[in-house]
Amino acid sequence: MRIEEVRLNKAMEEWCCRVEMKEREVITGTIRIxxxxxxxxxxxxxICNFKQNDEFPLVPLLREYVQKESCTEIFSKDISHDEKEKVVDDRIAALRALIQCIEDHGFESHYPPTDIMMEIEWLGELKENPNLVLSSVQC
Known part of the structure; x- marks a missing residue:
């Protein structure tokens, strides 16, 4: 191997390292946003595909996502019944997407979706009978 090829290989190696670092910064920034x-x-x-679990631990993020607004808070808002139903429908859709996400990435052992399924069931019941929220502290 000639000296020019060694220099070229070293320069290419350094360039690849810089590009890789820049990509990681972009990916980390995208996840953060x-x-x-x-x-x-x-x-x-x-997070999963780029192995960013150390920087963005998934289980706490999943828990935070699930522990959004309670049903009591949704139904105590001063908005129309149709708007409340839309909020419940959106919440159910988001929770179903979360279950799919957990299954797609194999996180059932870290975050079993049973509690999420129970919340979906409760939200469905609540949508059918909004008076249930009066006897419930939280969903």
């Missing part, structure tokens, strides 16, 4: 915007379902594939 998605989390700040409460778009966890979009952030999880980035």
């Amino acid at each position: 998605l989390i700040e915007r409460k778009q966890l379902i979009k952030a999880v594939p980035f």
Whole structure:
């Protein structure tokens, strides 16, 4: 191998390292933005595919995502019944997406979806009978 080839290989190696570091910064920034915007379902594939679990531990993020607004808070708001139903429908859709996300990435052992399924069931019951919230402290 000639000296020019050695220099070229070294320069290419350094360049690749810089590009890789820059990519990691972009990916980390993207994940951080998605989390700040409460778009966890979009952030999880980035976290898993780019092995960012150390920087963004998934189980606490999943717990935070599930522990959003309680049903009591939703139904005590001064908004129309149709708006409340839409909030419940959106919450059910988000929780179903979360279950799918947990299953897609094999996190059932870390975060079993049974509690989430129970919340979905409760939300469905609540949608059918909004008076249930009066006897409930939290969903």
